Amino acid sequence: MPSPTLYEETLTRIDALLGDDADWVSAMATVACELHHAFDYYHWTGFYRAVTDDLLVVGPYQGGHGCLQIPFSRGVCGAAARTKQTQLVPDVEAFPGHIACSSTTKSEIVVPILTPAGRVLGVLDVDSDFPDAFDAVDQQYLERLCAGLGARFSRQRDL
Ligand code: SME
Numbered sequence: 001m002p003s004p005t006l007y008e009e010t011l012t013r014i015d016a017l018l019g020d021d022a023d024w025v026s027a028m029a030t031v032a033c034e035l036h037h038a039f040d041y042y043h044w045t046g047f048y049r050a051v052t053d054d055l056l057v058v059g060p061y062q063g064g065h066g067c068l069q070i071p072f073s074r075g076v077c078g079a080a081a082r083t084k085q086t087q088l089v090p091d092v093e094a095f096p097g098h099i100a101c102s103s104t105t106k107s108e109i110v111v112p113i114l115t116p117a118g119r120v121l122g123v124l125d126v127d128s129d130f131p132d133a134f135d136a137v138d139q140q141y142l143e144r145l146c147a148g149l150g151a152r153f154s155r156q157r158d159l
Contacts, residue, residue: 002039002134007141010038014145024153029060031145035126036062044102044127047113048077050120056081059122067101075099080110080123086139090132102127109134113146115154124149 014034018027028047036045046061048070056070056077072082076098080087089108092098098108105127113121124146128134 002137002141004137004141006038007137010034011141011145015148018152022152025060027149027152031124031149032060032062041128041130041133042126043129044105044125046125047122048081048125049122050081053120056122063127064102067099070099076108076110077123077125080112081120084112084114084118084120086111086143088134088139090134104129106131107133109138109142111139111142111146113153114150116151117154119154121150121153 014031017030017034022030032045032047036042044061044063044066046063046066047059048056049059051057054072056072058066058068070077072078074097076087076089076092076095087108087110089095089098092100092105092108095108107128107130109126111124113123115121124142126134126138126142
């Protein structure tokens with residue numbers, strides 16, 4: 001069950017760890033690690049980077065195997081990048097075109113990382129082996145975290 005207190009503590013710790021000079025890759029690696037170890041229902045936690053305006057490539061992650069490339073036209077990650085909207089999926093079997101990198105995943109949340117100008121830098125993807133594991137609390141805090149990353153790396157070109 002998502003806890004606002006645990007999210008507040010985790011996001012505060014991430015901010016402190018990133019400081020003022022973290023680069024894009026070390027920031028993604030640090031965020032994936034801190035989130036994955038803070039929440040027991042997170043079974044895959046990681047980033048896909050928008051290397052072109054229609055292709056996502058996997059970045060730092062925690063957990064089992066992550067698919068390497070996802071076109072914007074496919075999967076939950078593609079839908080988040082294409083629509084620039086968070087995808088909260090209580091049952092991945094019911095999501096048309098869901099890409100199963102792991103056979104144990106039951107539910108998922110994917111949040112786009114947008115610059116203040118609306119450019120897609122990538123997405124934060126979290127999978128759970130529990131059905132219906134994510135709710136509005138997860139969405140609220142993960143969107144806050146991703147907005148911060150989007151603002152911090154708005155000048156980032158090579159993703
Ligand atoms: N399930 C995602 C693919 C990435 S794995 O979850 C790591 C999707 O449908 O886009």
